[in-house]
Amino acid sequence: MLKVDLSAVQSVVSVDALWNDAVKALEVLDQRTGAGNDFLGWLDLPEQTPEDLLAACEEVVRAWKEAGVNLVVAVGIGGSYLGAKATLEALSHTFSAQLGGPQVVFAGQNLSEDYHSELLDLMQQREVAVVVISKSGTTTEPAVAFRILKEWMEKRYGQAVARQRIVAVTDAARGALKGLADQEGYRTFVIPDDVGGRFSVLTPVGLLPIAAAGFDIRALLQGARDMAALCRKSTSENPALLYAAARNALYRAGKKIEILVNFVPKLQYIGEWWKQLYGESEGKQGLGIFPASVNFTTDLHSMGQYIQDGERTIFETVLSVVEPKRSLEIPIDPQNTDGLNFLAGRRMEACNRMAELGTRLAHIDGGVPNIRLEIPRIDEYHLGALYFFFEKACGISAYLLGVNPFDQPGVEDYKKNMFALLGKPGYEAQTEAIKKRI
C-alpha cells in the first residue's frame, strides 16, 4: 500500500504542531458537518458502488466490441475528463496507439478546431463509439464538441445505429444532456448529485472510459476501498492525515507552491488530475497552495534550475514508484567512448532511482522540503488507492486551510466573459460592457 515519507519535512516544520487540527478536520469531513457537506458522496463510492453498475459498464464495452468498435471517443472536460485520462495514460502501453491497442481518445477538453478536425480524421478510419460526459450538461467545451460528433455519427451510421453507439454520463434528472439523452434514447449512466466533478473518477465518469480501454475497474475500486479504510483512522496510519498535515505545515511556513513530481512519464496526467483536484478545491478567498507538476528527469533539464535555486517558496511531493513493469539492462560497450561501462549490467531503473535520490538530496540542500509518496507499482489497484488518498487528503487539507473544498466560484468568471463575447442570448448587458473593454 501507499506510504507517506515525511523524513525530509520534519526537520523543516513541525507536523506535530498541526496534528490535532488535522484530526479535527478529518472528523468534520467524516462526520459530514463541514462546508459543502452535500458533496460528500465520493466518500462512499469505494464501498457502495453497486455490482450492477460495474456489470453495466462492462456490458456496454462488450456490446461495442461485438459491433466492431475500435475507437471510443470520451467527451468531457475538467473532472469529467482528467481521471479517465490520467488512468489510461498510467496503465496503457506508452505506444499503445501505434501498436494498434485498444483506443480511447478524448474530445471537448479544449475548443481547438485543429484538435477536433484531426480527431474526425481519425474517426473516419475507425469504427467509433462516443461517451459524452457532463454532469451539468451545459459546459460549453464538451457541448460544442458533442454537437459536432453527434452530427458526424448520424451521418456516418444513420440515426438508429448512432444512438446505439452513443452513451451519456450525466446528472440523474436535471441538465441539458439528460434531456437530450432521453429524447434520443441514449443509454445513460448517472453521476450522483452529491459527487462533484473533480471527485468523480470512481463514478461512471471514470469507470466507463477506463473499462472501455480494457482495464479492471473492480481492482481500481478495491484499491480505493482498502485506502478508504486506512483514511478513516485518526492515527499516523492514516496517510491522508499525514499528507494533509504536512502540506499545511509547509504552507504556513511560507512554502506556497507544491510541485507534484514523477520519475515515470506514465504519471504525467496524474499530475494534471491532482492539480485540478487541489487547485479547484483550495484556491479561493485569496488562499491555497499553488499546485504545479513536473516530469523528471525530463524537467530537471528545464525546471531543475529554478527548483534548486529560485525563490524559496516551493516544496515537492514525489510520486516514487517502487517497481517498474518492465526491466532493461544497460549493455557493455567495448569502446566505452561515453565512459559509461561502470553502469554495464545494471538496470536502467538503477539510474532512475539514483536520479530520484540525488535530486531529493540536492533539493533538500537547496531549501525545498520533500514529501515522498511511495507507490508499490502502477496498476489498477494502486491507482484506485492513490485517487482516494488524494481526495481524502484534499478534503482534510481544505478544511485545515478554512475553505469549502467542494465549490468552484472562480471558474464561472471566464465563462461569463466568453458568453458575453460570443453574444449568448440573455448576456446583452454584459456584451455591451465587455465590448467597451476591447
Ligand code: PA5
Ligand atoms: O470539478 C468540477 O466540478 C469541474 O472541473 C467540472 O468537472 C467541469 O467543469 C466539467 O463540468 P461538467 O461535468 O458539468 O461538464
